[in-house]
Amino acid sequence: MPTIQFMIDNASELWQLFVEHAYVVGIALLIAIATGVPLGIAITFNRKAAEYVLYIAGIIMTIPSVALFGLMIPILAVWNLGIGKVPAIIALVLYSQLPIVRNTYAAIKNIDPSIVDAARGMGMTRAQIMWKVQLPLALGVISAGVRVAVVMSIGIAAIAAYIGAGGLGTYIFQGISTTYDEMLFAGAIAVSLMAIVADLVFGRLENALMPKGLRK
Template sequence: MFNLTMEHIILVGMAILIAIVIGVSIGIYLTVNDTLAETVLAAASILLTIPSLALFGIMIPFFSIIGHGIGFVPALTALVLYSLLPIIRNTYTGIKHVDPNVIDAANGLGMKKMQRLIQVEIPNGLPVMMAGIRTAVVMNIGIGVIAAFIGAGGLGSLIVQGISRGDMYSIVAGAVLVSLLAIIADTILLLLQKWFTPKGAIH
């Protein structure tokens, strides 16, 4: 079970890290382009409506071209795509809703756009941004179970094996471990959010 748990953590962890880099970058860019923001957020919302098993299945023929039709790579890609909406949306919302008075004060201090973004907007928008990341993490820990159907391993393997063999113990054990993993991950991220959020920022 330990190896399956580690496989699950690595799969979800890598997907989230990649999604954070992509999603936060896109979310920040959208704050200066409201027209594009509506289109991108709508497209990401549509992507999230695709059933997880169907999306994993869609990945297979594409990655078969490079010899990775099943396994870690298509599962990782699918999880990254599922993570993008909450991260992009919350990054965009968090930065756009920073108190205008705080922005004016930063401008009054002569801060340039990049300085203001790094020193003012991101720190003050962090609680909302982190809420999106937490949502993506918890969601992906659950969806990652489905990845076992395309040979990506993880705790889903325990559940799939339990279903195929009629082994209730394996099914329950896998479900409990997935739930515990989600709770632990969310708690750690909440603590990090509180740690890095500046005093005075809205929680």
């Protein structure tokens, strides 16, 4: 097949774009976890705040990625960062917040109250209950949110090539603009394979973090 031959002939460049794509997604995911999980934990203590945070995160998800990139270009241009990886990473962090925050919030809120009461009866403080009881039980569901976020981010990161963020989307956009089908298909196949592998890896992680009685 011409597409497979193209991928073989351009394996070095394809691998470089693959690594670049993974780098952008990886950095965004680390930032999203570092902000989304603590935020999800924090809103479990205030139902009103939870409603507002989840509502705002939901609104962000409805904004088309190209439109969000376009909105950030003039804002970040003040610091000469309107084009490239920075706006792409910021966009991916924003898009990742809903699945991570929502799953963190839902996982903690849905823990059996009798377990929390038992921990409280043993003399644990609120912080100890959170870190030693609730979070370990919630890790499986939280990792499911991360799994959704990473697969979604891989797809959105391909669109980020439109603003010079590089990655596998470069092949897709160049293939479209030059009607070079082999290049277009090579980029699309590579993005799909990355998403499939990421889904499998995080699926195993999700299962491993589940309490033993709930594992598949």
